[in-house]
Amino acid sequence: xxxxxxxxxxxxxxxxxxxxxxxxxxxxxxxxxxxxxxxxxxxxxxxxxxxxxxxxxxxxxxxxxxxxxxxxxxxxxxxxxxxxxxxxxxxxxxxxxxxxxxxxxxxxx
Amino acid sequence: xxxxxxxxxxxxxxxxxxxxxxxxxxxxxxxxxxxxxxxxxxxxxxxxxxxxxxxxxxxxxxxxxxxxxxxxxxxxxxxxxxxxxxxxxxxxxxxxxxxxxxxxxxxxxxxxx
Numbered sequence: 001x002x003x004x005x006x007x008x009x010x011x012x013x014x015x016x017x018x019x020x021x022x023x024x025x026x027x028x029x030x031x032x033x034x035x036x037x038x039x040x041x042x043x044x045x046x047x048x049x050x051x052x053x054x055x056x057x058x059x060x061x062x063x064x065x066x067x068x069x070x071x072x073x074x075x076x077x078x079x080x081x082x083x084x085x086x087x088x089x090x091x092x093x094x095x096x097x098x099x100x101x102x103x104x105x106x107x108x109x
Numbered sequence: 110x111x112x113x114x115x116x117x118x119x120x121x122x123x124x125x126x127x128x129x130x131x132x133x134x135x136x137x138x139x140x141x142x143x144x145x146x147x148x149x150x151x152x153x154x155x156x157x158x159x160x161x162x163x164x165x166x167x168x169x170x171x172x173x174x175x176x177x178x179x180x181x182x183x184x185x186x187x188x189x190x191x192x193x194x195x196x197x198x199x200x201x202x203x204x205x206x207x208x209x210x211x212x213x214x215x216x217x218x219x220x221x222x
Contacts, residue, residue, distance in 0.1 A: 033210065042199055042213040043152060088151060095140060095164040097211060099151040 134202030
């Protein structure tokens, strides 16, 4: 089955510091999606990347899809306390999503 | 905007009992997905339906079954509950299938005692 590894598992940052989570696959991906789940909440769709080398930005968030379409990253610039949560990458296959293991971000005020 | 509705939000059952979880997708969404999320775990795909037909199956135990009805709502039926079934159960919906963004409901927290 589809295996997607995500690192790091946990990340604690001071407010204002940057944060990056990485998603890696051993196989070529057709697309990759990113979701954010706040503590006690449900996953919320952030973005989908489809093209090799694609880079998309949403305010302080930058998403990248690797040239080989085997890895992806999410970078947050100048974190805020509202960024707290677990960030999942997810791979779409057939009619389901395979989630990465997630990176739990804690932002220290 | 209307979101995915799940009921109940919390459910407590005893071992060997049965449970039924309900999901009402966003209007006009034709695909429904069910996920199970244990504490500190990532969501695990259970099953999905497209236009009322089962479209994909993941790690759903044989004790569980699901269906999508004519009004597109879906129900997850769980029998012979075990302690390990305690988890958050999310329903998600999308317009179309593969590759489309999924909208998740608030989840049902099932506790089996």
